[in-house]
Amino acid sequence: MNPALRWSAPVIVAIVLLLIWQGLVRALDVPIYLVPAPTDVAHALAADWALLAQSLWFTLKITGLALVAATFMGVLLAFLFVQSRWIEASLFPYAVLLQVTPIVAIAPLIIIWIQNTTAALTFCATIVAVFPIISNTVLGLRSVDPGLLDFFRLKRASRWQILWRLRLPSALPAFFGGLRIACGLALIGAVVAEFVAGTGGTQTGLAYQILQAGYQINIPRLFAALLLITLAGVILFALMTLLSRVVLARWHDSETTD
Numbered sequence: 001m002n003p004a005l006r007w008s009a010p011v012i013v014a015i016v017l018l019l020i021w022q023g024l025v026r027a028l029d030v031p032i033y034l035v036p037a038p039t040d041v042a043h044a045l046a047a048d049w050a051l052l053a054q055s056l057w058f059t060l061k062i063t064g065l066a067l068v069a070a071t072f073m074g075v076l077l078a079f080l081f082v083q084s085r086w087i088e089a090s091l092f093p094y095a096v097l098l099q100v101t102p103i104v105a106i107a108p109l110i111i112i113w114i115q116n117t118t119a120a121l122t123f124c125a126t127i128v129a130v131f132p133i134i135s136n137t138v139l140g141l142r143s144v145d146p147g148l149l150d151f152f153r154l155k156r157a158s159r160w161q162i163l164w165r166l167r168l169p170s171a172l173p174a175f176f177g178g179l180r181i182a183c184g185l186a187l188i189g190a191v192v193a194e195f196v197a198g199t200g201g202t203q204t205g206l207a208y209q210i211l212q213a214g215y216q217i218n219i220p221r222l223f224a225a226l227l228l229i230t231l232a233g234v235i236l237f238a239l240m241t242l243l244s245r246v247v248l249a250r251w252h253d254s255e256t257t258d
Helices: 003-027 038-047 049-083 085-100 103-113 117-142 146-154 159-199 206-215 219-248
Strands: none
Touching: 003 038, 038 049, 038 219, 049 085, 049 117, 049 159, 049 206, 049 219, 085 117, 103 117, 103 159, 117 159, 146 159, 159 206, 159 219, 206 219
C-alpha cells in the first residue's frame, strides 16, 4: 500500500466523522452538557490547555514507567520460563492470574499499601501491561527452527549461546507484537489507577480531570481529556510500530514492504 494513502485514509475518515458529528449536534440542537460539538471540545482544549497538558504529562509519565517496568519484568520472566518447562508450568499460571484479575478491584488496595502515588499507579499499570510481554516473548523464544536448534546443539552451543544467538532473534517479531499491545494496556492501567486515586482525592492525571469535569458538568473539558487519552494511545502504538519496523525491516519478512 502507498504510504501516503496509509496515513491519509484514516485522517480523511476522521474529518468526515467530525463533520457529521458537528452537523448533527447543531441540526438537532443537542445541549452542550449532553454531547458537545467538536468545536466546543476544541475550545475547551485551548482554554484549559495548561491544566490538561500538565495532567497529560503525568499520565504519560506513569504509562512510560509502567511500560519500561513491564518490558523488563516480562522479558526476564520469559527468559526464565524458556529455560525449563517445569519452571514455566510452575509460574506461568500466576502470570495468567495477574492478567485475569480486574485491576479496578485491586487498585484501591495497592494505593493504600504503597504510599507514594506515582509508585502505586506505576505498579497498577505494570500489572495490566506485563502479560502480553511475557506470553509473546515466550512464544517467540520457543518458535525457533528445529533444524537450526539441532545444528546449534550439534555444535555443542551452550544454553546461553542458543538463547542469545538463536532464540532471541527469532523472538523479536513476537516481542514487538506484545510491546504494541502492552503500550496500550499500560495507558489503560494508568488511567484506571488514576480514577481510583482521583476518587480518593488524589490529584493525578487526565482521569482526575475527567472526574472533576463530570462533577462540574463541564462536558467539553471531559471530552477534551478523553481526546488526549485517545491521541496518546494512538501515538504510543505508532511509536512502537515504528520501532519494530526500524529493528526488523532489514532482515525479517514481517516488516518488508510491498
